[in-house]
Amino acid sequence: MTGMDPGPIVEADAFAVKLETDGLAIAPNAVFSLTEDERALLTSDMSDDRAKNISLGPDGALRGTSATDAHATSLTALLERYAGWSRALINELAPRYGPHLERGRASYRPRPIDEAPLSPRKDDRRLHVDAFASQPTGGKRILRVFTNINPFGEARVWRVGEPFEAYARRWIGHARRPWPGEASTLHGLGITKARREPYDFLMLALHDRAKLDAGYQQSAPAREIAFGPGATWLAFTDSVVHAAIAGRHALEQTFYLPLSAMAAPEASPLRILERLEGRRLAPA
Numbered sequence: 001m002t003g004m005d006p007g008p009i010v011e012a013d014a015f016a017v018k019l020e021t022d023g024l025a026i027a028p029n030a031v032f033s034l035t036e037d038e039r040a041l042l043t044s045d046m047s048d049d050r051a052k053n054i055s056l057g058p059d060g061a062l063r064g065t066s067a068t069d070a071h072a073t074s075l076t077a078l079l080e081r082y083a084g085w086s087r088a089l090i091n092e093l094a095p096r097y098g099p100h101l102e103r104g105r106a107s108y109r110p111r112p113i114d115e116a117p118l119s120p121r122k123d124d125r126r127l128h129v130d131a132f133a134s135q136p137t138g139g140k141r142i143l144r145v146f147t148n149i150n151p152f153g154e155a156r157v158w159r160v161g162e163p164f165e166a167y168a169r170r171w172i173g174h175a176r177r178p179w180p181g182e183a184s185t186l187h188g189l190g191i192t193k194a195r196r197e198p199y200d201f202l203m204l205a206l207h208d209r210a211k212l213d214a215g216y217q218q219s220a221p222a223r224e225i226a227f228g229p230g231a232t233w234l235a236f237t238d239s240v241v242h243a244a245i246a247g248r249h250a251l252e253q254t255f256y257l258p259l260s261a262m263a264a265p266e267a268s269p270l271r272i273l274e275r276l277e278g279r280r281l282a283p284a
Contacts, residue, residue: 082147099261100258113246139259146233
């Protein structure tokens with residue numbers, strides 16, 4: 001919990017307030033059932049052994065898989081179905097978000113988490129908050145829906161760390177400031193899909209500093225949460241300090257939300273960082 005008072009809570013917004021202030025919430029009674037054809041996809045062979053997950057972009061492009069023909073078609077259909085199901089779930093639990101949801105990637109993660117990643121920055125077993133180097137959000141929230149579809153009775157296990165403000169205070173003084181013109185240069189060269197705001201530079205620094213600090217990873221305060229087969233949970237992964245440490249076969253759908261859609265905007269990373277920095281970090 002952040003300890004912030006979100007003010008009077010409208011009953012319909014109760015789930016949204018809890019999710020925004022805690023960062024993570026289990027979806028009660030949410031069931032995403034696989035078809036018999038989809039169960040055939042529950043094998044690590046679907047991965048191309050290079051990407052850590054199989055993903056479907058909003059443009060319909062399927063990446064990260066060696067599957068062709070029928071299996072590729074089935075993977076696309078599964079991820080499209082999960083994207084629609086996730087949107088409907090959010091509309092049910094937090095209807096205020098519905099009109100503002102911007103769809104990001106859907107992903108299927110068939111491989112065990114404990115397989116070696118390419119680099120510490122890409123190692124999701126290390127505590128971090130999400131910040132995407134090539135896709136700046138400009139202060140938009142990153143809301144992700146996860147479902148454990150493991151057919152072997154295996155839980156997906158997360159470590160969940162300290163509140164975002166405490167995490168930010170650890171690293172904010174060590175963050176590199178962008179050089180003049182850096183945001184425009186990165187965008188102009190196509191390295192970023194949008195212009196990085198000061199907020200995006202700062203969030204990337206917080207992400208990298210935490211992941212690269214071995215001492216922090218070993219001693220940081222954290223608790224473990226095991227999500228059993230069939231469990232679905234939602235997380236604002238830009239604010240909940242998390243690490244995925246065990247499990248395989250999970251689905252995930254990313255959405256982006258503007259701050260204007262929040263029930264508790266002062267609990268957002270943008271507002272917390274602006275308060276700590278004493279300046280505006282993204283356009284109003």
